Each structure stands twice: as C-alpha cells, then as structure tokens.
Amino acid sequence: MAIRNLILFTFLMCSTIxxxxxxxxxxxxxxxxxxxxxxxxxxLDKIYTESYELNGYRIQIFSGNKNxxxxxxxxxxxxxxxxxxxxxxxxxxxxxxxxxxxxTKLEAxxxxxxxxxxxxxxxxxxxxxDFEALAD
Numbered sequence: 838m839a840i841r842n843l844i845l846f847t848f849l850m851c852s853t854i855x856x857x858x859x860x861x862x863x864x865x866x867x868x869x870x871x872x873x874x875x876x877x878x879x880x881l882d883k884i885y886t887e888s889y890e891l892n893g894y895r896i897q898i899f900s901g902n903k904n905x906x907x908x909x910x911x912x913x914x915x916x917x918x919x920x921x922x923x924x925x926x927x928x929x930x931x932x933x934x935x936x937x938x939x940x941t942k943l944e945a946x947x948x949x950x951x952x953x954x955x956x957x958x959x960x961x962x963x964x965x966x967d968f969e970a971l972a973d
Contacts, residue, residue, distance in 0.1 A: 893966035894945040898956040899934035907932035938966040
C-alpha cells in the first residue's frame with residue numbers, strides 16, 4: 838500500500854513539473870509587431886476630412902445688399918453669443934449672416950427661441966455645417 842502511494846505521489850510530481858515547464862516556455866515567447874504607415878494614407882485622410890460636408894441647419898439673422906450692415910450684424914451676434922459660430926456669406930445680390938451648426942432642426946429651433954427677442958425676423962435654413970465646430 839505504501840509503495841502504491843509512493844508511486845502515485847511520484848507520478849503526480851513528475852506530471853506537475855513537466856506541465857509547469859511547458860507553461861513557462863509558452864509564457865516566455867515574446868511577439869513583436871511593427872506597423873509601417875504609408876504617408877499616402879495620411880494624405881488621403883487629410884484630403885477626405887477637408888472635403889467632407891455635413892448637412893445640417895443654421896439660423897439666418899440678416900440678409901441685405903450692403904456689406905457693412907452684414908459685418909455689423911455678425912459682430913453684434915458674436916459678442917452676445919461667443920460659443921456659437923456666425924458666418925457671413927455673399928449670394929448675389931445679398932450678404933447673409935447665418936449662425937450655428939445644428940445637426941437637427943429641433944436643435945436649431947431651440948436656439949432660435951433664445952435669440953428671437955434680439956432677431957425677430959430670424960429663420961431656420963438648411964445649410965452645410967462645420968463638423969469641427971460640433972466636436973468642441
């Protein structure tokens with residue numbers, strides 16, 4: 838009986854040592870991966886992001902055929918609402934001032950309600966919006 842237990846004990850010890858050695862060898866393997874980036878991929882990514890246009894909404898607060906009142910309207914708005922972008926554009930024969938970069942009409946409507954006191958003739962228009970302004 839004692840010999841039987843001794844053989845069983847020896848067998849268990851040998852199998853534990855053998856198993857332990859194989860796991861040590863597997864754990865000691867180091868894999869090294871090197872990633873090579875092609876500059877042309879970064880160039881294409883830059884071109885894509887610069888040409889990307891996002892459809893959304895803006896609020897038009899001014900439209901007139903003179904440049905100076907349009908500049909004044911844009912500056913006045915920028916002083917009151919600093920975080921919201923204001924854009925002055927020219928579509929012959931009118932200078933237009935549009936504000937905001939809103940993804941949905943609901944967002945534009947919410948902001949329109951806050952500025953309607955100062956700009957009673959403002960209205961929401963579909964426009965290409967600046968997606969970088971949305972990230973801020």
